[in-house]
Amino acid sequence: MSTIFPSWTNKLPTLIAGGAVSAACLAVGVAWYYFTPKYWAVGYMPTQPGGGFNHQIHAGKLGMDCRYCHTKVEESAEANIPTVETCMGCHADGRLKVFNNQAHKDKTDFIRAAYAADESIEWRRIHKVPDYVRNFPHNAHIAAGVSCLSCHGNIARMPVVYQHEPLSMGWCLDCHRNPEPHLVAKDMVTKLFDIEKIPLDTRIEQGRKYYEERRLAAPEGCGACHY
Numbered sequence: 001m002s003t004i005f006p007s008w009t010n011k012l013p014t015l016i017a018g019g020a021v022s023a024a025c026l027a028v029g030v031a032w033y034y035f036t037p038k039y040w041a042v043g044y045m046p047t048q049p050g051g052g053f054n055h056q057i058h059a060g061k062l063g064m065d066c067r068y069c070h071t072k073v074e075e076s077a078e079a080n081i082p083t084v085e086t087c088m089g090c091h092a093d094g095r096l097k098v099f100n101n102q103a104h105k106d107k108t109d110f111i112r113a114a115y116a117a118d119e120s121i122e123w124r125r126i127h128k129v130p131d132y133v134r135n136f137p138h139n140a141h142i143a144a145g146v147s148c149l150s151c152h153g154n155i156a157r158m159p160v161v162y163q164h165e166p167l168s169m170g171w172c173l174d175c176h177r178n179p180e181p182h183l184v185a186k187d188m189v190t191k192l193f194d195i196e197k198i199p200l201d202t203r204i205e206q207g208r209k210y211y212e213e214r215r216l217a218a219p220e221g222c223g224a225c226h227y
């Protein structure tokens with residue numbers, strides 16, 4: 001006697017249930033991704049002390065390397081903010097030619113004032129992951145060849161720094177699952193303008209090669225990022 005339902009249909013209920021669970025997970029995931037507060041923090045741009053610090057002038061026009069100021073970014077988890085001493089290397093009395101320009105002098109007075117008072121400049125922090133996320137490791141990402149560009153946008157074009165990416169869990173995982181387009185030659189990690197010029201398909205092609213060569217493994221397990 002022939003069966004009305006072929007034997008593969010025995011699996012149907014499980015498949016349907018599985019589909020429902022995946023759909024539910026997806027819905028939760030999507031809601032989570034789009035409605036976490038950090039998503040809305042894209043563009044966060046607080047008012048800074050003095051007239052603020054201009055990356056477009058220093059890293060863009062003057063072409064200073066990020067590591068001139070963020071000196072620890074390759075060695076430690078934290079990317080440090082420079083001290084007043086770093087600024088004084090150029091902005092001490094009379095050191096720059098533009099110092100004779102009154103407008104420039106006025107704009108940079110807050111640096112010399114802080115230095116004279118032996119105080120630090122209280123820069124307001126822009127990028128921050130919540131405390132339940134382990135220390136975000138800058139060093140590991142730079143060593144893997146992920147550019148500042150991928151996570152901060154082109155800072156060297158920004159007169160005022162703003163948060164360019166959501167810094168959400170979905171954002172971290174999107175790259176961990178598909179890091180190839182974000183991997184560059186190691187000596188290019190801070191050369192944001194040069195990276196922008198590489199066409200996307202070339203970047204992906206090179207990225208695949210780097211991923212293999214460097215034996216990378218971007219973690220997806222909860223313990224890698226959470227306590």
Ligand code: HEC
Pocket residue numbers: 048052053054055058059064065066067068069070081082123124125126127128148149152155156160161190192
């Ligand atoms: C001359 C020193 C100097 C150079 C060069 C420099 N920065 Fe900065 N950077 C600062 C200072 C000072 C701050 C804090 C003030 C601010 O946020 O604007 C800062 C802030 C930042 C922030 C935001 C920090 C936060 O609060 O979340 C990022 C991201 C950043 N820099 C990335 C870069 C990148 C990428 C480059 C290279 C393209 C670079 N910087 C070059 C001095 C520098």
Ligand code: HEC
Pocket residue numbers: 051052053054057058061062064069082083086087088089090091096098104107108111
């Ligand atoms: C390597 C030298 C150098 C260092 C280090 C440096 N600056 Fe400058 N900075 C300059 C020069 C040169 C200018 C003038 C650029 C121009 O007018 O085009 C300038 C301009 C400025 C201005 C005026 C911006 C404007 O809108 O005209 C401010 C404010 C400033 N710097 C803050 C800082 C701070 C804060 C630091 C330390 C985190 C710092 N600079 C470190 C060289 C430097």
Ligand code: HEC
Pocket residue numbers: 066067070073078079080081125126127128129130135136138141142146147148149150151152167189190
């Ligand atoms: C893979 C993504 C990623 C890359 C690549 C990356 N950053 Fe960051 N950066 C972050 C995140 C996430 C934070 C917030 C970290 C936290 O809260 O602990 C941050 C914070 C910062 C801060 C603020 C630190 C503070 O204590 O206020 C600076 C400055 C900074 N990054 C500079 C850089 C520079 C310069 C580069 C390139 C040499 C770079 N970052 C590359 C993701 C990245």
Ligand code: HEC
Pocket residue numbers: 129133136137140141144146150151167168171172173175176179182215216217218219224225
């Ligand atoms: C643009 C790509 C990119 C983004 C965005 C990114 N990562 Fe990564 N991450 C990588 C790559 C590539 C590696 C692999 C490094 C290796 O294998 O050495 C990695 C490795 C790590 C590691 C393991 C470090 C180690 O010592 O092996 C941690 C932890 C981590 N990422 C946390 C984060 C967190 C938290 C975020 C989000 C706030 C984030 N990452 C966002 C690309 C990224």
Ligand code: HEC
Pocket residue numbers: 032036037038039129130133167168169172173176219220221222223224225226
């Ligand atoms: C690559 C790093 C990374 C991995 C892996 C990771 N997380 Fe997260 N997670 C984050 C970051 C970053 C945030 C903070 C997001 C924000 O600020 O919106 C977060 C937030 C969370 C939150 C709080 C969400 C909220 O909306 O408040 C929970 C719960 C969580 N993660 C659970 C997990 C679990 C469970 C896993 C393993 C399946 C995991 N995470 C794997 C980086 C990671």
